[in-house]
Amino acid sequence: xxxxxxxxxxxxxxxxPTVEAARNLLGKVLVHRTEEGVIAGRIVxxxxxxxxxxACHASRGMTRRNAAMFGEPGRAYVYFTYGAHHCLxxxxxxxxxxxxxxxxxxxxxxxxxxxxxxxxxxxxTNLASGPGKLCQAFGLDLRHxxxxxxxxxxxxxxxxxxxxxxxxRTRVGIRLAADKPWRFYLAGNRxxxxx
DNA sequence: ACATCGATCTACT
DNA sequence: GTAGATCGATGTA
Numbered sequence: 095x096x097x098x099x100x101x102x103x104x105x106x107x108x109x110x111p112t113v114e115a116a117r118n119l120l121g122k123v124l125v126h127r128t129e130e131g132v133i134a135g136r137i138v139x140x141x142x143x144x145x146x147x148x149a150c151h152a153s154r155g156m157t158r159r160n161a162a163m164f165g166e167p168g169r170a171y172v173y174f175t176y177g178a179h180h181c182l183x184x185x186x187x188x189x190x191x192x193x194x195x196x197x198x199x200x201x202x203x204x205x206x207x208x209x210x211x212x213x214x215x216x217x218x219t220n221l222a223s224g225p226g227k228l229c230q231a232f233g234l235d236l237r238h239x240x241x242x243x244x245x246x247x248x249x250x251x252x253x254x255x256x257x258x259x260x261x262x263r264t265r266v267g268i269r270l271a272a273d274k275p276w277r278f279y280l281a282g283n284r285x286x287x288x289x
Numbered sequence: 290a291c292a293t294c295g296a297t298c299t300a301c302t
Numbered sequence: 303g304t305a306g307a308t309c310g311a312t313g314t315a
Contacts, residue, residue, distance in 0.1 A: 141296070149296070151311095159311065177308025179297045196296055226297045267296055 097125045097134040097204060102249035108167035108186050112193040115186040116142040117278050121257030122250050124200055126232045130208050133232050135200030135222055136255065139279040139286045141265045143183070145192045148270035152192030162240040163192045170248060172229070172239040179226030180235050184243055184250070198266070198277075199223045201285040202231070224287040 103122065108115060119140050126133045143150040151160040151173065162171040163185055171183040171194050183194035200222045202209055209221045209231040222228040229235065234248070243249050259281040264272060266288065279286045 143296070151296080154312085157311070173296085174310070175295055176297050177295095177310080181296060183296090198296085224297070230298095265296070269295085 096132060097123055097251055097253070098127060098132050100125075100251040100253065102244050102246075102251060103168075105166070105168040105244050108184060108243070109188060110186065112144055112186045112195060113142045113276060115184070116140040116195045116276065117260060119184065119195055119197070119250065120260060120278055120280055121255045122252050123203065123255075124197060124232070124248075124250050126205075126234070126248050127246065128205075128208070128233055130233075131205050133205035133208055134203045135209075135228075135232075136203055136285075137197055137199075137250070138201050138283045139197075139199035139277070141196040141198060141278070142276040143194050143196060144276075145187075147274065147276075149265065149268040149272075149274075150192070150194075152194075156192070160192070163194050164190055165240065168242065168244050170238055170241045170243055172234060172236060172241075174236060176226075180229035181225040182229055182232075182234055182238075196225060197228060198225045199279070199285055199287050200228055201283070208233075219284055223285055 152163045166189045169185045182197045185194050187193040213231050222231045261281040263277045265277045
């Protein structure tokens with residue numbers, strides 16, 4: 095039994111208010127089928143980015159970079175930033191709105207050796223504890239922008255895990271709308287990017 | 290055309 | 303704790 099055999103969350107899952115989606119994605123499992131093998135990790139930290147939220151890439155209208163955010167829910171929005179890093183989002187809400195959930199951290203479950211190689215470290219808590227690290231560990235880049243998360247390559251499954259207590263904090267690394275409590279993580283989890 | 294800055298990470302002090 | 307990497311998007315001229 096592998097996470098590959100499990101059914102991806104359906105499109106309807108992503109058609110819900112973005113803050114709820116951010117909370118509901120906690121505890122689910124992100125799966126990437128690569129040529130090297132299957133990589134999977136439990137989502138332990140997310141952030142919501144809303145349409146009328148100055149910190150959201152979509153808040154100033156559609157550009158080539160953020161176009162995927164305005165596409166159908168259940169697709170990936172991957173962007174490149176700081177000249178070095180990629181970040182993975184799941185498009186939520188409804189098509190044309192421009193909202194998404196940033197997947198900030200996962201607990202490595204499967205394909206750990208691949209992740210270690212991709213990241214150049216053996217330390218489990220340093221493999222995917224941050225959005226840039228997560229994409230590097232999972233081998234995600236702009237080629238995956240717009241990919242359908244209900245398909246068979248990159249998807250999210252529910253394995254019945256109980257996320258337990260969810261902590262709510264302000265988002266990391268933003269200047270605008272820094273007071274919004276739209277960051278969520280599993281309380282006490284050691285794989286989050288920050289406590 | 291040029292300047293600034295970013296949903297980050299690493300290395301170094 | 304702070305600086306530097308490094309490039310695309312955006313704002314100003």
